[in-house]
Amino acid sequence: MADNYYLVIRDQNRGRTEVQEFRSSQVEKAFSSLFEAEERYHVYDPTRRGGFEIVLIQAESRAGVERAYPHYFVTGNRAQRQRRFIDRLPDLATA
Numbered sequence: 748m749a750d751n752y753y754l755v756i757r758d759q760n761r762g763r764t765e766v767q768e769f770r771s772s773q774v775e776k777a778f779s780s781l782f783e784a785e786e787r788y789h790v791y792d793p794t795r796r797g798g799f800e801i802v803l804i805q806a807e808s809r810a811g812v813e814r815a816y817p818h819y820f821v822t823g824n825r826a827q828r829q830r831r832f833i834d835r836l837p838d839l840a841t842a
Contacts, residue, residue: 750805752777753812759798
C-alpha cells in the first residue's frame with residue numbers, strides 16, 4: 748500500500764489541529780497546499796508569525812500520523828495543557 752500525504756496545521760493559540768489528506772498520486776498538490784498554508788499563516792515571517800506549526804507527513808494512515816506525532820493532536824492550547832498537568836499533581840503541602 749502506498750503512503751499518503753497528510754498536511755497537518757496546528758494552531759497553538761487555539762489548541763486545534765487541521766489535517767488534509769492527499770493520495771500518493773497527489774504529491775504535487777500536497778506540496779502546493781503546504782506552501783500555500785505556510786504563506787497564509789506567515790510561518791517564515793517572524794514579525795507576523797501567529798503560533799502555527801505546519802508540516803507535511805508521509806504515512807500509511809491518519810492513525811499512523813497521530814501515533815507518530817501525538818503532540819500535534821493534544822487537546823487545548825499550551826496554557827490549558829499546563830493547567831491540566833498542574834491540577835493532576837499531588838498536593839505537596841500534605842505530602
